[in-house]
Every structure is written in structure tokens, then in C-alpha cells.
Amino acid sequence: MALRHAVLAALLDGEYSGYQLAKAFDVGVANFWHALPQQLYAELTKLEKEGLVAGRQVVQETRPNKRLFRVTDAGRAELEKFAAAVPKPSFIRDELLVKVQVADRIGTAPVIEQLEERASAAEAKIELLGELLRRMRGDADEEEFLRRGERIGPYLTCLRGLAFEQEHRDWCLRIAAVLKERQSTHAER
Amino acid sequence: MALRHAVLAALLDGEYSGYQLAKAFDVGVANFWHALPQQLYAELTKLEKEGLVAGRQVVQETRPNKRLFRVTDAGRAELEKFAAAVPKPSFIRDELLVKVQVADRIGTAPVIEQLEERASAAEAKIELLGELLRRMRGDADEEEFLRRGERIGPYLTCLRGLAFEQEHRDWCLRIAAVLKERQSTHAER
DNA sequence: TATGACTAGTCATTTTCTTGAGTATAATGC
DNA sequence: GCATTATACTCAAGAAAATGACTAGTCATA
Numbered sequence: 001m002a003l004r005h006a007v008l009a010a011l012l013d014g015e016y017s018g019y020q021l022a023k024a025f026d027v028g029v030a031n032f033w034h035a036l037p038q039q040l041y042a043e044l045t046k047l048e049k050e051g052l053v054a055g056r057q058v059v060q061e062t063r064p065n066k067r068l069f070r071v072t073d074a075g076r077a078e079l080e081k082f083a084a085a086v087p088k089p090s091f092i093r094d095e096l097l098v099k100v101q102v103a104d105r106i107g108t109a110p111v112i113e114q115l116e117e118r119a120s121a122a123e124a125k126i127e128l129l130g131e132l133l134r135r136m137r138g139d140a141d142e143e144e145f146l147r148r149g150e151r152i153g154p155y156l157t158c159l160r161g162l163a164f165e166q167e168h169r170d171w172c173l174r175i176a177a178v179l180k181e182r183q184s185t186h187a188e189r
Numbered sequence: 190m191a192l193r194h195a196v197l198a199a200l201l202d203g204e205y206s207g208y209q210l211a212k213a214f215d216v217g218v219a220n221f222w223h224a225l226p227q228q229l230y231a232e233l234t235k236l237e238k239e240g241l242v243a244g245r246q247v248v249q250e251t252r253p254n255k256r257l258f259r260v261t262d263a264g265r266a267e268l269e270k271f272a273a274a275v276p277k278p279s280f281i282r283d284e285l286l287v288k289v290q291v292a293d294r295i296g297t298a299p300v301i302e303q304l305e306e307r308a309s310a311a312e313a314k315i316e317l318l319g320e321l322l323r324r325m326r327g328d329a330d331e332e333e334f335l336r337r338g339e340r341i342g343p344y345l346t347c348l349r350g351l352a353f354e355q356e357h358r359d360w361c362l363r364i365a366a367v368l369k370e371r372q373s374t375h376a377e378r
Numbered sequence: 379t380a381t382g383a384c385t386a387g388t389c390a391t392t393t394t395c396t397t398g399a400g401t402a403t404a405a406t407g408c
Numbered sequence: 409g410c411a412t413t414a415t416a417c418t419c420a421a422g423a424a425a426a427t428g429a430c431t432a433g434t435c436a437t438a
Binding site: 157 | 191194220223269273277279283284288341346357367374
């Protein structure tokens with residue numbers, strides 16, 4: 001019951017099609033959740049049936065028709081109920097961590113490579129998020145924006161995304177360095 | 190196909206029962222994955238059927254009998270294959286983030302409370318992980334340990350857990366402060 | 379002019395995760 | 409002495425997520 005709320009949250013800022021949502025939920029512009037297109041289409045259908053969102057058909061000449069969705073009052077009420085409920089704890093769940101856990105017992109080389117790839121992926125996302133944040137706050141500096149900005153929710157979640165990616169990158173680089181160092185000093189078994 | 194590898198990884202350090210694994214996977218000592226007891230028991234059964242782990246019955250007088258599992262050669266090979274495969278990207282998936290995303294549009298008060306609760310939960314875990322790390326490295330300082338320590342895998346994943354929790358705590362406190370400040374300056378709608 | 383990428387979805391299946399309940403004994407705490 | 413917690417599991421059901429395949433038109437590019 002969490003994807004539904006993520007969808008409602010994303011839809012709170014305006015009308016979007018399933019396709020548009022899918023992009024946002026995929027690339028990570030939406031730093032607060034992640035889902036595949038199929039999940040989103042399915043969820044939108046369910047939400048519409050329950051009256052939490054309302055869709056309207058938009059006929060397009062040159063592109064396939066699409067359906068734009070917006071949150072209804074019932075949807076907003078549902079979100080409010082959700083916000084008041086106790087949240088489930090969040091966990092890291094990362095395949096790379098599993099690999100690092102055993103890296104010193106099995107082959108280190110591929111893990112080092114993956115750590116470095118991850119680090120540069122994180123770097124790219126850091127750039128992207130930095131740009132996004134700059135655009136969101138406009139001329140104001142951060143403090144100012146956070147005090148007086150109109151819509152700070154997305155900014156705050158992006159901040160978390162940014163901090164997460166920075167931590168992620170730093171850890172990857174550090175661990176890669178540690179494993180490399182050991183690779184050269186210890187004899188490979 | 191990731192839980193199986195997490196289980197194999199956890200089992201690599203010795204023989205454990207499903208019950209013991211469940212504790213490790215629950216509390217977060219295992220900072221590289223999370224799972225419920227039922228999943229673990231089921232996974233162990235499957236892994237045994239496939240010959241990736243081997244279990245042996247240990248008869249106990251005073252406690253219920255238990256089954257201890259260890260990784261077989263086939264299991265180790267499977268882990269190696271896994272380590273070499275391209276890893277899936279990791280995502281944050283946190284209900285609290287969804288709430289923060291919409292916090293400025295709906296009720297802020299409960300979200301602030303939840304942020305502060307999260308922060309203190311993170312604080313507690315930080316303590317725990319710090320203690321764990323200290324115990325793992327013994328007398329040596331970190332640099333030293335990472336260069337020459339026997340088994341650094343678990344240490345490295347704990348480091349990530351620690352950094353994650355610190356970032357988590359800092360963000361929660363910062364956002365709670367921002368939302369509070371706005372609550373007092375803006376008129377609540 | 380074929381190739382692939384982009385828009386805008388749908389359908390079906392499988393895997394994974396979560397929730398809830400139940401069994402049985404033993405040690406510990408009030 | 410009675411309640412709680414800890415050990416050690418099992419079974420079933422349901423929700424959520426991931427995987428894969430498919431439709432169908434448009435646009436840019438090589």
C-alpha cells in the first residue's frame with residue numbers, strides 16, 4: 001500500500017499521464033520512490049476505480065492519445081491519512097553490499113570494477129540532482145528558499161537523494177581503494 | 190534471486206541455524222540485506238534442495254533441536270558467479286520520503302514527529318554499529334585493520350550502514366527543523 | 379529506406395515480500 | 409507461581425514487485 005501513495009504524491013503537483021509518471025519514477029527524478037511502468041499503469045487503474053484519482057482522455061493528432069490523471073478530494077484525504085500513520089522503517093537493500101560482504105573471500109576484481117561503475121553512476125546522478133535543485137530554488141539561496149519557498153516538498157526529497165548519492169559514491173570509492181590496496185599487498189589466493 | 194545470495198553470504202562465516210540467521214537479518218547486524226524469518230527458512234530449504242547449502246541436525250537436550258547450515262562448494266561457486274554478474278541498481282524506497290514530498294501540502298505536524306522518531310532510531314543504530322565496528326577491528330585502528338585484517342567484508346558493509354544512518358539522521362533532523370520553522374512563520378492553512 | 383528510438387500504453391506470469399497464525403519447550407523476571 | 413521472553417520452527421494466504429512479450433503510430437538518422 002505504498003506505491004499508491006507515492007503515485008498520489010507525484011500527482012499532487014499537476015496532471016500527468018502514466019507514461020510521464022513512468023519516466024519520473026524510473027530515472028530517479030522522483031527521489032522518493034521507484035517503480036516500473038507496468039506497476040504505475042496498474043496502480044492508476046486501481047486508484048481511478050477507487051475514486052482517488054480522476055483521469056481524462058486527451059486526444060492527440062500526431063501522437064497516441066493519452067490519459068491525464070489528477071488527485072481527487074478523496075485521494076487527498078487518503079494521502080492525509082497515510083501521512084498520519086506510522087511509517088515502516090526503511091532498509092538498504094543492495095546487491096553490491098552482498099558482494100562486498102564476501103569480496104575478501106571470493107574474487108575481488110569484478111567487485112572493484114562494479115564499485116567504480118557505481119561511483120560514476122552516482123556522480124552523474126549527483127550532477128543531475130544538483131542541477132534540479134538549482135532550478136527549483138531559482139534565484140534564492142537554499143536557506144531563503146526553504147524558509148519562504150512555495151513548494152518545498154520535492155526540494156527536500158531531492159536533498160535526501162543528493163546526500164544519499166554522495167554517501168554512496170564516497171563509500172564505493174573508499175571500498176574500491178581498500179580492496180585494490182589489499183589486492184596488491186596480499187597474495188591473491 | 191538476491192536473498193539467496195545474501196543468505197549464502199551470511200553463511201560464509203560459519204554454520205548458522207535459520208533462527209540465528211533470522212536474528213541477524215532482522216536487527217540489522219546484517220547491514221547488507223533484510224529479511225523476515227519465514228523468508229529465510231523457506232530460502233534455506235530451497236538452497237538445501239539445490240545443494241548450495243548443507244544442513245545438519247543438532248539434537249539439543251534443553252532447547253528444541255536445530256539445523257545448522259553451511260555453504261557447499263556449489264554454493265561458493267554460485268556466489269562467485271553472482272559476484273561477477275552486473276548488479277542491479279539500488280533505490281531508496283522510504284515511506285517517510287513520500288510523506289515529506291507532500292508535507293507542505295497536507296498536515297505537517299505528524300510528519301515532523303515521525304522525522305524526529307526516525308532520527309532517534311537512526312541514532313540508536315549508529316551507536317550499535319559504532320560498537321560493532323570497534324569490536325570487529327579490535328586493537329588496530331581502522332586503516333591498519335582494513336589493510337591487514339583477516340575478514341573485512343562485514344566491516345565494510347557495516348561502514349556503509351553507519352554512513353547511511355548518519356546521513357539519514359542528519360537529513361531527518363534538518364527537514365524536521367525546516368518544517369517546524371515554516372510551521373511557525375507561515376500561517377497554517 | 380530501413381533502423382532504431384520515442385510516445386503511450388496493455389496483458390500475463392512469476393518471483394518476492396509481507397502478514398498472520400500456530401506449535402512446543404525452557405529459561406528468566408516480577 | 410505466573411507471565412513474559414527466548415529458542416526453533418512451520419504453514420498458508422495475500423500483496424507487491426519484477427519480468428517479458430506485444431501493439432501501433434511517429435520521428436529522426438544514417
